[in-house]
Amino acid sequence: MSRQSSLDQRFFEFSDNYEHPDQGVDYIVENEIFSPSSEFTKSYEDLREAFNSYLSSSCACSDNDCTSDSCPHGKNYQLFVHPTTSKTELVLNPSRNTKEFLCECSQFCKCPKSCKNRRVQFGPRDDLEIKCCEGKGMGLFTKSFIPAGAFICEYAGELLTESEARKRDVEPNPMKYLLCLNEISASANKIQTFVDPIRRGNIGRYLNHSCEPNCEILSVRVDSIIPKLGIFATKDICAGQELTFDYAGGSAQSLGEKSCLCRSENCRKFLPNTKF
Ligand SMILES: C[S@@+](CC[C@H](N)C(=O)[O-])C[C@H]1O[C@@H](n2cnc3c(N)ncnc32)[C@H](O)[C@@H]1O
Numbered sequence: 001m002s003r004q005s006s007l008d009q010r011f012f013e014f015s016d017n018y019e020h021p022d023q024g025v026d027y028i029v030e031n032e033i034f035s036p037s038s039e040f041t042k043s044y045e046d047l048r049e050a051f052n053s054y055l056s057s058s059c060a061c062s063d064n065d066c067t068s069d070s071c072p073h074g075k076n077y078q079l080f081v082h083p084t085t086s087k088t089e090l091v092l093n094p095s096r097n098t099k100e101f102l103c104e105c106s107q108f109c110k111c112p113k114s115c116k117n118r119r120v121q122f123g124p125r126d127d128l129e130i131k132c133c134e135g136k137g138m139g140l141f142t143k144s145f146i147p148a149g150a151f152i153c154e155y156a157g158e159l160l161t162e163s164e165a166r167k168r169d170v171e172p173n174p175m176k177y178l179l180c181l182n183e184i185s186a187s188a189n190k191i192q193t194f195v196d197p198i199r200r201g202n203i204g205r206y207l208n209h210s211c212e213p214n215c216e217i218l219s220v221r222v223d224s225i226i227p228k229l230g231i232f233a234t235k236d237i238c239a240g241q242e243l244t245f246d247y248a249g250g251s252a253q254s255l256g257e258k259s260c261l262c263r264s265e266n267c268r269k270f271l272p273n274t275k276f
Contacts, residue, residue: 091149124153157197210244
């Protein structure tokens with residue numbers, strides 16, 4: 001196998017060595033279902049069942065590569081070779097089958113862990129740092145160059161039912177972390193996934209909003225019906241830059257009351273209204 005087509009071995013096991021600067025927040029490396037103190041409602045039981053249900057979509061790719069049309073998960077990633085270090089990493093394939101969501105190979109597939117359709121499942125990149133951002137609290141920065149399409153980290157936190165999300169949404173916290181991912185199923189039903197890292201979450205909770213962001217959130221399924229919220233670079237990002245995404249998800253959402261301090265040329269002046 002040539003150097004160009006191989007991937008660094010360290011990518012084939014899950015690793016996340018980050019921690020929160022604030023001891024009051026629990027570090028969790030992936031989504032967890034929230035534990036209600038008393039109310040075990042039907043919607044909570046449904047969410048727990050969905051979270052524990054496996055998405056058994058599998059591939060039987062014999063080439064151990066999974067980057068071609070023959071892999072049922074689609075040609076999601078391609079190899080990027082860093083020009084200065086010659087290190088390789090997977091980045092999104094611009095001609096992948098679906099633009100807003102992806103499905104990675106999993107424990108149910110015949111391919112090995114080194115196939116090229118597995119990235120989010122191995123955890124965040126290791127060159128991130130949390131730093132203070134004037135007026136915005138903390139923010140997430142990169143210590144090295146990130147190529148367009150590279151995976152940053154998951155936006156992980158507590159998975160909530162809609163009613164729990166609505167309750168938390170009106171809590172008067174100066175910082176909001178609750179994120180609602182909207183998807184449309186093949187049968188045209190609306191699917192909403194609520195993730196809240198305010199009390200328990202990973203490093204993804206530190207990405208601030210920008211009206212001209214350098215990252216986006218995509219829905220990524222590995223082996224669960226419930227998607228992970230994958231944060232990916234939308235452009236090449238230089239070392240030292242802050243990582244941001246558009247809290248309105250690129251849609252024309254109304255604006256809220258909090259001033260936006262993203263300082264981009266086309267700043268909309270207020271943070272998006274993220275009501276769902
Ligand atoms: C998901 S948190 C981002 C991380 C947060 N800055 C922290 O210190 O943990 C979202 C909150 O950060 C602040 N924030 C994010 N982007 C901002 C921006 N462009 N301008 C002002 N405040 C921002 C707002 O208070 C928002 O409710």
